[in-house]
Amino acid sequence: MVQRRGNIFTHIFLIFIIAVILFPVVWVVTTSLRRDEAAFSSKLFTSRLTLQHYRDLVAPEKNLPFLVQDLQAMISKVKPYDTWSEEELKDAVGSSIEKVKSYLSETEARLNDAVNSFERVDAFLNDHSEEIKNRTIEEMRELLSSIQIPDLNDSVENRAALYLVLSKERYNSTAHKALKELLERFTGVDTGTRDGYEKAIESLKESYEKLADGYDGLIEETQRELNAVKEEMSSLRQQYSDLQDDVMEANLVIEKDIIPELERIKISLSELNNLREQIRQTALSSPFPVADEEFSRNTSEAVQMLNEFLDEMITFAEYDSLKDLLVELKKELTKLSEGNEDLRNRLLFSDLMKIYEELHPRLIRILKEAAETIASIKDRIMVLNVLNKRLKDLEIQEKDLTAKISEYQQKISEVQQKLLEPQRTLNLIVFRYDLEKTISSLEGVKAFKKTDLLRYSSALKTLRDFMNSYWKKDELYSRISRVVKEMRWIEEYRDFASKFDVFPENLKAILEEMHTSLSDLERSSGDLISLSSQGLYVSSSVLSRMYDIVKMDFVNRVRANMSVASRRAGNLIDLVPFSEVKKDLRNIDRELFRIDQIWKQKTKHYFWLWVLNSVIVSLIVAFITTTVCAIAAYPFSRMRFLGRRYGIMALLLIQMFPGVIFMIAIYDLLNFMGKYIPFIGIDTLGGLIFAYLTNIAYNMYLIKGFYDTIPTSLEEAAIVDGATRFQSFYRIIIPLARPILTVVFLLVFIGTFNEYVVARIILQNVRHYTYALGLQAFATGPYETEWGLFTAAALLGMTPMVILFLSLQRYLVSGLTRGAVKE
Missing domain, CATH: 1.10.3720.10 (MetI-like)
Incomplete structure (x- = not known):
């Protein structure tokens, strides 16, 4: 007989794989049926179900935006109505107007139904306000009784912890009131006055500084030094960047202006040397020798400037191309200025000197400009080197100061770690005081109106703030979380009521304006269609206004608040502890959703x-x-x-x-x-x-x-x-x-x-x-x-x-x- 052995791990694995595979399918199915968009809800399953998405795909409804646009197309007689007769258009316009009227009437009826349901919910909750108050107070008192606070003796650690808690609190604050008795016991100072409170805080500060061993002061002093170093570094880096920009601009001038000009002058000098050789080979002579003293002086001046310029550029390794060009210029000038004694009697030598006299001012000017540019670059590079050295020194200082601050903060962190438990105890005392104060505030609630809802919201905020700052997930955290969960419906209802108070009046005003516009359209539609049938292009300003109402006024004044109210009503169905109001909440959600579908601009599709x-x-x-x-x-x-x-x-x-x-x-x-x-x-x-x-x-x-x-x-x-x-x-x-x-x-x-x-x-x-x-x-x-x-x-x-x-x-x-x- 073969005995079959079960493998539990295999079953668990298969169940997990099936769940992973089926999850997308389940999500697709549930999302296609849910009324609230998936982007607004983290729930996989919801009670707000609808088949509207399938209706929009299978048989799209001609709602208000569609009808208004369709009416405008009929009045203007554009496609697909450009081939219709006048009588057909009038019948179609009349039918569409009746459809618009029915939508407006449906909106009014559904709005009134939703308002009546809201009034019933509001009346029920006001009638049961005492029960809501007592239930909430009872939950908070149970929470209050579960808070266990250990006794704090007058030790240095407890005094330092009290200082950390109260140092950022002002006189007569909630924390001061909650810890007043402990503060007076530790310091022996009456803190009923501002001066007494400040004196007590100074007394506690001495205990904290004794425990911190002066590291707080060292951190502040070192931080000031570090800030000064960073400020100086920022200033120097800005100067460094500006100087770099100047050097780059000067390099651009050399590359784009000076070097091309010197290239052209070198070519001209080379051509002059070629001309000189040709003159030497000619036999034409002049009876009067040419005076070339000025020519020799000018060429010597240019050669001397080139020599000085080349001496200045010895230290610049980045400008080899400019150096090579200057050397070639020097060779051409030297060649042009030497060995001209036998050419003075030649007829064309005077022409050569005239050509050079025209070239010489250009050469001197560009050499001066190049020398000034190189000198400015040299000065800026010297300053850049000084700035770079200073920046390196400051970076070393910054690193050292940062390391010191980290060391001091580590010491302070060790001290604060010792004070963590006393601080938590003090925070519990403050929370207990807040809770007592909240219970006292809720005891004054008489109804379930706006002011009363604010008190509930304040109580919920107190619980949430403490829960978010609480340090561990223990029994107390679970109790607070449970109370917050029980009170969440009150916050949802407050938001729901505030939105519901706004949009009905706006919607009624919009409906009234739509009725007025529709009456005007009904009176003028026949004449407009007649004009359009005669070949004139007609556009109805009444329809344009109606489209603006549907497209903009409804969206801006109604839809946002109505959508939030509808969503909150759907959430309240699951949260509210009274089954008597769930039917009305479901009705509100349904009616508001239908109103939204009537007025919503749907996505056009095929x-x-x-x-x-x-x-x-x-x-x-x-x-x-x-x-x-x-x-x-x-x-x-x-x-x-x-x-x-x-x-x-x-x-x-x-x-x-x-x-x-x-x-x-x-x-x-x-x-x-x-x-x-x-x-x-x-x-x-x-x-x-x-x-x-x-x-x-x-x-x-x-x-x-x-x-x-x-x-x-x-x-x-x-x-x-x-x-x-x-x-x-x-x-x-x-x-x-x-x-x-x-x-x-x-x-x-x-x-x-x-x-x-x-x-x-x-x-x-x-x-x-x-x-x-x-x-x-x-x-x-x-x-x-x-x-x-x-x-x-x-x-x-x-x-x-x-x-x-x-x-x-x-x-x-x-x-x-x-x-x-x-x-």
């Missing part, structure tokens, strides 16, 4: 068209792929030809690369084909179908593998009986291969139906979108992600795939079970 596009594309792609693969796989399975083995491997190798990497080529191909075959181009379903036909190799390999399992004797018998090769294929092979053909069809259909990237690239027109692109449109609402609509669309979009799978399931099962054939 959901069913998107699903239909996906179904059409997926069916065609699946049919073509399955047909082509079924036919193409047959030769590879049954026939013998050259390249049979490596041909299918080559196709598979190509299939290993994702189809997206070919999108540029496919896009260009579709763009080209669309010019000649419009239905197979960019932004067409035909083009998208063409782009999706990329899975043929892989699916062909699957079908080929299945064909290999079918005995060849069946075909041979059919051929012996007179069937052709093609007849044996579609009469014998295809029926037996139905399971794999069904699998391929399903896989291609599902993959195509859910594909996003290729569709996003090819399709631009929103009416051509597929289901996946449409989902992305729902995921980006005008203000936030509309999770309810998104998840509802996701669930509805699964319908075609589920129907197809269920309809083909019996073929899958039956085909797989009778797929084996014995010879």
Whole structure:
């Protein structure tokens, strides 16, 4: 007998895996049914359920914003009403006006119903205000009695801890009142006056300083030094940055202005030297020798300036290009100024000197400018070196001072660690005093009005503040948390009541204005339609105002407060301890939600068209792929030809690369084909179908593998009986291969139906979108992600795939079970 052993860890693991896998599905289902958006609630399940998201997808309601826009289109006689007759337009406008009236009447009725429910809730809570007060006070007294505070003796540690608690508190504060008795016992000073309080604090300070051993003062002094060092460093860094900018600007002048000018002068001097050699070779002479003293003096002056400039630049390693250029200039000038004695009698030598006289002022000017620029750079670099040295010294000081402060703070931290427990005890004393004061305040509550709700909120704030600062999760923390949880509904109700007090009056004013505008439109609509039918463009200012009311006034004055009130009412259904008011709260939530749906600007969509596009594309792609693969796989399975083995491997190798990497080529191909075959181009379903036909190799390999399992004797018998090769294929092979053909069809259909990237690239027109692109449109609402609509669309979009799978399931099962054939 085999004994089966259970493995609890295996079961736990499987349960965990199932929970992880099913969580997204559960989230999608619950979010599609919830009234509050998932962004506003952390609950996975909620009592605020609705089918509105499905209604908006399946049969979108023509609410007020839609009707107002539609009326404007009718009055102006624009598409889709541009072909309608005058009588048809008048009937349609009249029908739409009646629909608007019914929406306004429904809004008024639902608002009155919500107000009546609110008044009943408010009256009930006021009638039971004493019960609410007593219950809250009882919970707080139980909490107060559970606070255990140890006695504090007059030790140095306790005095120092008391100083830390009170040093930041002013005279007569809550902490002072709570710790007054302890303060007077420790110091022996009457703290009933401000002077006495300050004297007592000074007395406690001595105990703290004795315990801190002067490290507080050292920290303050060192911090002042550190701040001074940082301030000086900041100033020096600014100076350093400014000087660097000046040097960079000077370098730019040298690079962009001075060097190009010197290059041009060097070229001119080189040409003058060439001219001088040509003059030397000519035989033309003048009877009067040329006086070249000024020429020699000018060239000597330029050479001397160049020598001085080069001496100044010995220490500059960064300007080698400028140095080389100056050396070349010097060579050209030296060559030009020497050996001219035999040229004085030449006729053209005077022309050469005139040319140089024009060039000489430019050369002197640019050399002076370059020398001044280099001198300014040299001065700034010297200052930069001094600043850099000083900054390094200051950085060392900063590091040392920071280390000192860290050391002192470590000492202070050790002292404060010793004082942590006494401080907690003192904080408990203060909290107990606050709690007693809060209980006393709540005892004065007479009703459940605004002022009374403020007292409850103040009490809740006291509890939350202490709970947030409490140091451990013990029994006291659990008690406080429980009291806060019990009182949370009061805060929710306060917020709910404050919002509900505001929006009804605003909504009534908006309804009154809408009724007035609608009456004006009803009187003038006939004349406006008549004018529009005569070919004039007509626009109704009344409708424009109505649209502003719906689009802006309602949103700004009503919707925000109404949405908060509706959400708070839904929360109160789960939180309020009185079952008698839950029905009215649920009614308020329902009525306000319906009012919001009447006035809300809905997201325009073509959901069913998107699903239909996906179904059409997926069916065609699946049919073509399955047909082509079924036919193409047959030769590879049954026939013998050259390249049979490596041909299918080559196709598979190509299939290993994702189809997206070919999108540029496919896009260009579709763009080209669309010019000649419009239905197979960019932004067409035909083009998208063409782009999706990329899975043929892989699916062909699957079908080929299945064909290999079918005995060849069946075909041979059919051929012996007179069937052709093609007849044996579609009469014998295809029926037996139905399971794999069904699998391929399903896989291609599902993959195509859910594909996003290729569709996003090819399709631009929103009416051509597929289901996946449409989902992305729902995921980006005008203000936030509309999770309810998104998840509802996701669930509805699964319908075609589920129907197809269920309809083909019996073929899958039956085909797989009778797929084996014995010879």
